[in-house]
Structures are given as structure tokens and as C-alpha cells.
Amino acid sequence: MSRYDPSAFPPFAVTVDLVVLTVREHALCALVVRRGEPPFQGYWALPGGFVRPDEGLGEAAARELAEETGLRAQANHTQAEAPADLVRGERARGGHAQGAGAHLEQLATYGHPQRDPRMRVVSVAHLALAPDLPAPRPGGDARSARWAPVGELLGNGAEGGVPLAFDHAAILADGVERARSKIEYSSLATAFCPSEFTVGELRRVYESVWGVALDPRNFHRKVTGTPGFLVPSGGTTTRQGGRPAQLFRAGGATVLNPPMLRPEA
Template structure:
């Protein structure tokens, strides 16, 4: 007798985006306030349903533009992981594929689509429960923050939080904000500039700021990810965070 095969499950797929930046010395996450049920008025990650014919990254980019007004994404975007489908949405079984965006601080232009407000929030406010997110977005954000912390150890993506050119002090401020710690300036400078294929000196200096001029750096060519592709560059030796 032929084997009996169960019908494959069919359920909708969504994308969510954990956009992280450093604002005022703090790791911050981009949140929207939901305009529609479920969880109307509650903070949530930007996201929505994948449309027919869309790739996941296309859907993530579109949803971020629709809900925050950001059409040209700065920084680095990659897939984080999948969540569900059971038990995460009161509308039924819905699988979401989360994405992580590491970006320089950028303005949120406007809310739209099913969002009534969009703004940056300190990550610590979500972690402490001061800001409570819809769905399972607190879990997704926690995974994204841990991914970002690890990325900074082994990859050059700490620079994704900076502009095209930056000082070592600005880069160190990123590591301190993401890792929530203080780093010795001299040790960090030595590690960052001494790690092969990480940074290159532009030969230019800062000007017009208070304090002494500082050298400007940028990512070395080997450390720059190809557009739309995960970074393959690895810091060797890594810049390790201290653990309790």
C-alpha cells in the first residue's frame, strides 16, 4: 500500500525588523506603535506580511519604509531567525522571519501603513519592562541584541553603527553602548588599529569640534560586506568583551 502523507501546513509569513543604533551613548531600537488590532496602540517592531512574489529581505525593507519612512537603509541588514508559527499571534499560526539592522543614527521620517508612531527607544527600557512590546517582540529583540554583541567581537560590523568615516573614540563608544561597559581607550585603540584587515587610516583629521583633532578611519576593503550579502570578514584576533 502507498504510504500516507500528511498535507503540509499552510500559514501566513511575516517579517520583523530589529533596527539597532547608538543614540546619546545608548543602544537604541526602532519601534512603532501599532495602529490596528491585535495590540492596537502597543509598541512593536516594524514589520508585516510577506507579499506574493517577495523575497524576505525585500519584504523587510518595504515594511521598514512603509512604517518609518526610511526608504534607503543605512548600515547592515541580515536575517536573524524564524519564530513560531504557533502561539505567538492571537490571529492564529503565523511564522515570522526576523531581521537585524545595524545602522548609524538616522531620523525616523514618518509613521504609516499600520503604524501610528515610530521612534527610537533605549534598549534598556524594553529589557527592564518599562516598555512592553506586542507579540513575542521582546524575545526577538533580546536575540537581536545578543547577536549584535557577538558580531562586534568577531566581525567588523561595529563600524556599521558609524558613518563612512569615524574616529577610534566614536567606534569605541559603539562597543561601549552595545556591550554596556566601559573600555580602556588605549587598549581599544591598540586592538582596533592593530587587528589586520579591520580599519584603514584615511589620512584626514576631524576639524571644527571641541578638543584636539583626531584621525579619521574607515573600514578596510577586506572588511566591507558586499551589498545585500552577509559579511564574511572575521576579526583575527577578535575584540573580546569581558564577561562576569
């Protein structure tokens, strides 16, 4: 049989959906937008949209991310096409002032036949990690958008929390789990921080994403002892009440060996 018959193929709609995560007020938050039309009118949903005929999947995700948040994506590793104009994560983190940058990577693809009641839609979900935005008003267009704590969306306890449209709760759960596991063995937690940050801020990122408390002394020893994870930027800060802290920026290392251990047992 002809495996790629160009004339007779079942047509699908292809979209990208975004799990955009940030840490706000010691809580892991996701960007959600309110749907203005059926189906799921009035429900909160992940931002996303159609992939255009002439753009790649990562490009579409970066475009949607920029439209929703103004963040310039730094397309990152993983698979698929990496357009030449998007630098790879390893180089980007070091080079640019990443004030408006965010980590972006492909998450997974969701294509259940009935996931959209109107037609066959395959959605390539992407995961974006962003520092806390100075402008909490994300939506670029008229739809309302907000940062919602993921615990609120997924329902950490008994109830399922705020119901999300389509299968977006599952997508969000997968994205959160990916972020949780990935900061274990990569330096990705720095994507939640501004370009300069303290060890304490980085520790609060880990604590917020994992939902645990970490020992400040062991954490400090670990992150400053891992080669390439952090490089001191020279300055110090006096943000909150205590002793001024040394400022760091993300080093060149992308993988952490040995990894950060998530306490749990």
C-alpha cells in the same frame, strides 16, 4: 507519505519583523512602532509586515526597512536567497557611499502556534544595524515610530520595561544579543558609524552596545592594529573638546581575528 503534497498543506501567514538597532546618545536604541489596531492596540511593536507572494525573505525585510526608515539595505551574508540586485556585505561596505546603507541579516524565525491570537503566523525576524539617522522621524506612514533605548524596552533591572506586542520582546532580546556577540568577532560595529568616523566614535559604539567602559589606549591599539579593520581616510576632525582625531572608514575585513574581547569576568 508524501512529504510535499502540493494540494493539501496547512496554510500559514509569513511575515518579517525587524530589529533595527542604532546608537544614539551613547545608548543602544531599537526602532519601535505603535500599533493602531488590535490585538495589542496601543502597544509598541517591532516594524514588520507580510511577505508578498513574489518576494524573498530578505527582499521583504529590505522593503520594510526602507519603508520604515528610508535606509537602503545591504543584504548581508548569512543564508537564504540573496537577490542578485542586492550586493553582499563584504563588497558593499567598501564600494558605495553608505550614507543611506544599513547592515541587514536574518536573525531567527518565530512560529509558536499561539504567538498571534488571530491566526498561525510565522515571522522571520531580521536584524538591521544602522548609523544614527539624521532624520529621527522614522515612520514612512502614519503610525508613530520612535527610537527607544533597548534597556528601556527590555527592562535591564527589575521590571520588564515597556511591554511589547506579541513575542517581540523575545525577538528584540535575541537581536540585541546577536549584535552584542557579533561585534566581538566581526567588523560589524562599523555599521553603526557613518562612512567616516574616528576611533573614539567606534569605541563609543562598543561601549554603548556592550554597556561597558573600554580603555581608550588599548582599544586604539587593538583596532588600528587589526589588519583590514580600519583604513585611514586622510582627514582629521575637531568635533569635541580634545585633540583632533584621525578619520577612518571601514576596511575590507569582515571577521576579526583575534576578536575584540568583551570585558565581563
